[in-house]
Amino acid sequence: MPLSKQLFxxxxxxxxxxxxxxxxxxxxxxxxLFPLIFLFVFGALSGNNNVSFNVAVINESHSPFANSFVxxxxxxxxxxxxxxxTTLALAKEKASRGQIDGIIVLPRDFGTVxxxxxxxxxxxEVLYNKSSSGTGETLTSVLQNIFKRINGRFVTTKLPFAVExxxxxxxxxxxxxxxxxxxxxxxxIGMGIFGPVNVFPELKKQGILRRLRTTPIKTWQYFLATMFxxxxxxxxxxxxxxxxxxxxxxxxxxxxYLEIIPFTILSIFMILGLGxxxxxxxxxxxxxxxxxxxxxxxxxxxxGTFFPRFAMPVWLQHVTxxxxxxxxxxxxxxxxxxxxxxxxxxxxxxxxTIWFVIIYAIAFRVFRWE
Amino acid sequence: MAxxxxxxxxxxxxxxxxxxxxxxxxxxEKGEIFGILGPNGAGKTTTLEMMETLREIDGxxxxxxxxxxxxDPTGIKRIIGVQPQTAAFQDKQKLAxxxxxxxxAYGERVDPKEFLEDVQLGEKASAYAxxxxxxxxxxxSIATALVHSPTVFFLDEPTTxxxxxxxxxxxxxxxxxxxxxxxxxxxxxxMDEAELLCDRVAIMDxxxxxxxxxxxxxxxxxxxxxxxxxxxxxxxxxxxxFIDLTGKGLRE
Numbered sequence: 001m002p003l004s005k006q007l008f009x010x011x012x013x014x015x016x017x018x019x020x021x022x023x024x025x026x027x028x029x030x031x032x033l034f035p036l037i038f039l040f041v042f043g044a045l046s047g048n049n050n051v052s053f054n055v056a057v058i059n060e061s062h063s064p065f066a067n068s069f070v071x072x073x074x075x076x077x078x079x080x081x082x083x084x085x086t087t088l089a090l091a092k093e094k095a096s097r098g099q100i101d102g103i104i105v106l107p108r109d110f111g112t113v114x115x116x117x118x119x120x121x122x123x124x125e126v127l128y129n130k131s132s133s134g135t136g137e138t139l140t141s142v143l144q145n146i147f148k149r150i151n152g153r154f155v156t157t158k159l160p161f162a163v164e165x166x167x168x169x170x171x172x173x174x175x176x177x178x179x180x181x182x183x184x185x186x187x188x189i190g191m192g193i194f195g196p197v198n199v200f201p202e203l204k205k206q207g208i209l210r211r212l213r214t215t216p217i218k219t220w221q222y223f224l225a226t227m228f229x230x231x232x233x234x235x236x237x238x239x240x241x242x243x244x245x246x247x248x249x250x251x252x253x254x255x256x257y258l259e260i261i262p263f264t265i266l267s268i269f270m271i272l273g274l275g276x277x278x279x280x281x282x283x284x285x286x287x288x289x290x291x292x293x294x295x296x297x298x299x300x301x302x303x304g305t306f307f308p309r310f311a312m313p314v315w316l317q318h319v320t321x322x323x324x325x326x327x328x329x330x331x332x333x334x335x336x337x338x339x340x341x342x343x344x345x346x347x348x349x350x351x352x353t354i355w356f357v358i359i360y361a362i363a364f365r366v367f368r369w370e
Numbered sequence: 371m372a373x374x375x376x377x378x379x380x381x382x383x384x385x386x387x388x389x390x391x392x393x394x395x396x397x398x399e400k401g402e403i404f405g406i407l408g409p410n411g412a413g414k415t416t417t418l419e420m421m422e423t424l425r426e427i428d429g430x431x432x433x434x435x436x437x438x439x440x441x442d443p444t445g446i447k448r449i450i451g452v453q454p455q456t457a458a459f460q461d462k463q464k465l466a467x468x469x470x471x472x473x474x475a476y477g478e479r480v481d482p483k484e485f486l487e488d489v490q491l492g493e494k495a496s497a498y499a500x501x502x503x504x505x506x507x508x509x510x511s512i513a514t515a516l517v518h519s520p521t522v523f524f525l526d527e528p529t530t531x532x533x534x535x536x537x538x539x540x541x542x543x544x545x546x547x548x549x550x551x552x553x554x555x556x557x558x559x560x561m562d563e564a565e566l567l568c569d570r571v572a573i574m575d576x577x578x579x580x581x582x583x584x585x586x587x588x589x590x591x592x593x594x595x596x597x598x599x600x601x602x603x604x605x606x607x608x609x610x611x612f613i614d615l616t617g618k619g620l621r622e
Binding site: 016207212 | 444467476
């Protein structure tokens with residue numbers, strides 16, 4: 001058969017399978033709605049971008065200074081004061097359960113004017129769990145900063161050294177911007193792997209693939225049609241996620257869509273190969289389900305979908321660098337929110353291409369029509 | 371005698387240590403309906419599947435219209451139409467699209483309506499496959515197997531599970547296909563079907579062909595051996611009563 005006729009086969013299969021996707025409510029749910037739910041959940045979680053502490057404030061002093069200090073920190077965004085933790089014992093219990101980050105104790109003499117002094121004084125205590133000592137120390141230094149400002153009002157001495165923080169305004173990334181690339185990776189995995197893994201064993205069970213095998217259609221034609229229709233439906237799903245992310249969660253897209261789109265299609269192709277390999281190899285659901293979980297779950301946790309990879313130990317970062325999904329998420333992040341160009345992400349492109357070749361070589365070899 | 375369009379010589383299939391098809395030979399002439407009969411497990415389906423390129427041929431050879439199945443499976447696929455035992459289609463796909471898809475598998479573009487009308491499904495062109503009855507699904511399956519005008523048409527137990535009306539309807543359809551010059555090879559374990567529909571039959575058991583001839587000749591031979599039915603010969607049977615009472619009209 002001439003190549004033009006063979007490609008005609010691919011186009012018709014692409015068209016029909018794309019149409020089928022948009023008629024299938026289950027496919028629409030998992031392909032479009034499901035990633036959106038995750039987008040909303042993670043968007044809401046990372047919506048509050050400021051660092052804040054859940055604290056209990058135990059005010060044992062009732063000096064006017066102590067009272068006004070408490071009102072002041074209540075109005076600070078940095079602190080969320082737990083209103084239920086009214087006694088020290090209650091507060092300690094909450095801290096031990098990790099429900100609050102620390103307890104600020106203002107002792108009885110806090111803010112009183114002591115004999116021989118002209119201004120109020122006192123020492124506030126910050127209590128925290130050993131397990132959250134990092135947070136505790138940060139909390140302490142935040143309070144120290146506040147006291148420094150108050151001290152400045154009472155005593156006018158200029159200290160020789162100081163530090164001053166200033167915000168960087170250019171290209172500042174919110175944590176949502178960071179999360180978004182991971183969520184895109186999650187939906188690429190969801191559609192690319194769970195799609196064929198659920199569908200293929202069913203098609204085999206019903207003998208639908210077997211029937212196709214009695215026609216001259218070749219595996220590459222069938223694969224190519226699946227790749228095309230998957231990238232079409234995938235692009236629709238991702239486009240909806242972009243729209244929601246931009247309008248609802250103020251995602252700042254710095255990169256160029258003409259670079260983002262081809263990169264995304266390449267990524268969808270590569271990840272879909274995993275689905276084609278697993279679904280194409282498996283004789284039934286019982287073979288497909290465990291294998292796909294073994295492959296998908298490590299990637300979900302280790303490739304930076306939900307948990308940032310920079311928080312991992314260095315050796316683990318090195319290992320997970322090479323997972324198929326990692327260059328996808330890193331590349332998307334660099335392109336979308338960091339304004340990098342395709343020419344800047346050669347290592348990601350290279351890794352995706354290598355995986356593409358390996359995965360499809362395996363997928364072609366293990367594909368079974370029945 | 372016309373030149374045989376299908377030549378099967380010494381065909382063999384072995385699964386592990388079980389011989390499924392044990393060196394069978396037969397020829398099918400152009401334009402006839404050839405039936406392969408036999409009880410379950412006789413090797414009918416395996417024989418068909420080897421000729422359809424679905425199973426590897428372990429011994430012997432099958433030649434269809436001059437093409438050796440083992441040497442050129444793609445060439446064979448282009449000239450055969452296949453109806454599997456159970457007709458299954460993907461959900462959420464319209465009948466017209468299914469025809470379009472199968473034609474595309476051969477690199478061809480057809481008018482789906484025309485093929486659907488041939489099997490009395492013209493009105494259902496925009497229905498989904500999952501909305502069809504068993505008989506309708508079998509007819510759709512036949513339509514999908516004919517999109518590329520095959521030379522030989524294989525049907526595996528086409529009427530299993532259908533009601534008497536749908537069976538008769540399918541027989542008519544198979545005859546029409548034959549009348550268009552397509553050679554039909556089918557398997558069945560219904561003797562009435564074989565007797566009414568097939569020009570010639572091969573009876574298989576335990577992987578071997580026991581006899582091949584016209585149904586009439588086989589009956590004659592049996593009677594010639596002095597066979598007598600214990601039962602009194604009736605001029606009609608229960609199925610005749612059923613059809614008389616419920617009519618030949620197709621139910622769906």
